Amino acid sequence: MSVHPAIETLALTKVYGSGHTEVIAMRDATLRIEPGQCAALIGPSGAGKSTFLTAVGLINPPTAGQIRIAGRLVMDGARALTDPRRFRRQHIGYVTQKANLIGFLTARENVELAMRLNDVPASLARRRALELLDYLGVRERGDGYPPELSGGEQQRVAIARALANRPGVVLADEPTAALDGRRGRQVMELFAKVAHEQGAGIIVVTHDQRALDVFDVIYEMEDGVIRRGTPMTAEAGPATMAAPGSGLR
Amino acid sequence: MNLAHRDIRHNFGRFALTTLGIGTLLMIVMGMGGIYRGLIFEATMLVDKVGADLWIVQRATRGPFAEISRVPRTMVDRVAAVPGVAQARGFVYHTIQRERDGKPLRIAVLGLDWPVDKGAWLPLVAGRALAQNHYEMIADRSLRLQLGERLRLGKNTFTVVGLTQGMTDTSGNGFAFFTVQDAQAIQFDRPGEAIRLERAAREQHTGTVDIGRTQPAMLDRAGGPAAGIPVLPPSEISAVIARVAPGGDQSAILSTLSGWADVTVYPRQAENDLLLLGVVEKARRQLGLFRVLLTIVSGIIMALILYTLTLDKLHDIALLKLIGAPNRAILGLILQQALAMGALGYGIAYLLGLRLFPLFPRRVVLTNDDLVQLAVVVGGISVLASLLGIWKALRVQPNVALMG
Numbered sequence: 001m002s003v004h005p006a007i008e009t010l011a012l013t014k015v016y017g018s019g020h021t022e023v024i025a026m027r028d029a030t031l032r033i034e035p036g037q038c039a040a041l042i043g044p045s046g047a048g049k050s051t052f053l054t055a056v057g058l059i060n061p062p063t064a065g066q067i068r069i070a071g072r073l074v075m076d077g078a079r080a081l082t083d084p085r086r087f088r089r090q091h092i093g094y095v096t097q098k099a100n101l102i103g104f105l106t107a108r109e110n111v112e113l114a115m116r117l118n119d120v121p122a123s124l125a126r127r128r129a130l131e132l133l134d135y136l137g138v139r140e141r142g143d144g145y146p147p148e149l150s151g152g153e154q155q156r157v158a159i160a161r162a163l164a165n166r167p168g169v170v171l172a173d174e175p176t177a178a179l180d181g182r183r184g185r186q187v188m189e190l191f192a193k194v195a196h197e198q199g200a201g202i203i204v205v206t207h208d209q210r211a212l213d214v215f216d217v218i219y220e221m222e223d224g225v226i227r228r229g230t231p232m233t234a235e236a237g238p239a240t241m242a243a244p245g246s247g248l249r
Numbered sequence: 250m251n252l253a254h255r256d257i258r259h260n261f262g263r264f265a266l267t268t269l270g271i272g273t274l275l276m277i278v279m280g281m282g283g284i285y286r287g288l289i290f291e292a293t294m295l296v297d298k299v300g301a302d303l304w305i306v307q308r309a310t311r312g313p314f315a316e317i318s319r320v321p322r323t324m325v326d327r328v329a330a331v332p333g334v335a336q337a338r339g340f341v342y343h344t345i346q347r348e349r350d351g352k353p354l355r356i357a358v359l360g361l362d363w364p365v366d367k368g369a370w371l372p373l374v375a376g377r378a379l380a381q382n383h384y385e386m387i388a389d390r391s392l393r394l395q396l397g398e399r400l401r402l403g404k405n406t407f408t409v410v411g412l413t414q415g416m417t418d419t420s421g422n423g424f425a426f427f428t429v430q431d432a433q434a435i436q437f438d439r440p441g442e443a444i445r446l447e448r449a450a451r452e453q454h455t456g457t458v459d460i461g462r463t464q465p466a467m468l469d470r471a472g473g474p475a476a477g478i479p480v481l482p483p484s485e486i487s488a489v490i491a492r493v494a495p496g497g498d499q500s501a502i503l504s505t506l507s508g509w510a511d512v513t514v515y516p517r518q519a520e521n522d523l524l525l526l527g528v529v530e531k532a533r534r535q536l537g538l539f540r541v542l543l544t545i546v547s548g549i550i551m552a553l554i555l556y557t558l559t560l561d562k563l564h565d566i567a568l569l570k571l572i573g574a575p576n577r578a579i580l581g582l583i584l585q586q587a588l589a590m591g592a593l594g595y596g597i598a599y600l601l602g603l604r605l606f607p608l609f610p611r612r613v614v615l616t617n618d619d620l621v622q623l624a625v626v627v628g629g630i631s632v633l634a635s636l637l638g639i640w641k642a643l644r645v646q647p648n649v650a651l652m653g
Contacts, residue, residue, distance in 0.1 A: 050651070059571065059647050085647075089573020096651050102565045104259035109250065116250040117574050145259065161572065173651065 004071025006201020093162030253585035272597025287612035301490035360432030376411035403438030559638030591631030
């Protein structure tokens, strides 16, 4: 396992507009996710969770601050220090709110594509895609097109795609929003399993309070500021707030 | 993984219909070019097939195809007597229109100089050449006459003894070949009443002059057939065609004939040029303009279709960017689809054309050069047409995929 944190952000700030139209979507957001750690990022709508996630995913650059992935400085302020798309393809798995599969590819091809873009040989990509679909319990749906799959199946395929290249970082933006409680919990448990078994650092943005007990660490975001919370257990109820940097484990 | 192929496979019905539409459009572009080539072929075919080295026509005319030309029948003998001329033949050409089964039947009448020319040079597909001086004809299949069919033209009835294929004039009218005498009889046929009136007028006029009053026999002759009056010339022919003897000096013959005050002489190439530059030129330019416009319209339609297909895929393209697909993968998706659409559309155009062009009323000639040229143009417009879609695809941001 790497000695570096899987994800490390330092004082990330994102400002939209300027002057009297200026909106600060994220303010000095700092966190650290170790390899094999599965973190939840919770908070009300408009708190800046998605802004944070897209910044870490090198999709939407911050205005200020730094992002390190596996110890490598990849974003310094708004300046990308690497090709964001290539870096994402090689090191980051991204799961979105809706399953977001490519409509003209089958479930298996959606997973295969992520690997083929990284020049993984076709036969190897196919075998690993089937393994991942099997791991996520949707192998028998591999030849189905996205509209033929249920919401839960689509989300599992999207997760399989995010894991295809064995990324060091997995980012999931409300991956259970379209699922019922039982399936939502299954997905959350899956993320925790992936983090623990594959050593990936995972951040899951979620509104779903019922499955917070599966996470190793919880961060709460409000008005663009990230604070560290306490781990959730089934008995403990909603996460309690703690001062940033306070120990959890 | 070939994304273009996967997208086509998944949306095959839409792709197939779109490609069929483009193919049909390209078939029209191909057909326009083919019609133009057909015009040139038809214009020069007869001149080439007749194989004459020189065309002798009425002085200061560009006959016999571009305008009316009349030379006396005796011109054949005068030309034949020029040193170096191997053979001279009379040539009669005119167009008539009759009705057959209630439909107009336009016939390009061509006279063969019997017995020198019986039509042996014609590309017969059925029957035989002319075997007698009168009442036989060879017809092109485009006239829809059958072998052995009898057709009344003027005062005579002609039997179809031979059939040709693809012998049409510059207007697309099928040729019918007669002897020169019969062709002239058809050309100068007049109703009996008109002949009677002319004879009466001639007789009356002769009666008013001294020679008529003093010589009753002359008055009788004036009221008879024109052929019985020596001072009236026989019917004229359209042109004389001549073949230069092997080893003969064509320029010397040209020089001799050019000195004659009553004719103009054109070598074969000049006669071809008269047809191409005079008769066909405007049609050529018109078809050329149509072709260019249709090609532009095809390009615009392809661009709009590809742009629309790209718009439909914007979310997928944003998603591709989100998972890190490089631009070349996205360019490939659009460009390969455009090229596939162009290539398949071209193939459909060609196959449809092979089936449909023979049904066209005018000849459509597809030459290899034109086909290659159109293929290159289609490739070009496929690439150009995809630029708008590529531009749109490159502008889309990966976070569009996050918007649901």
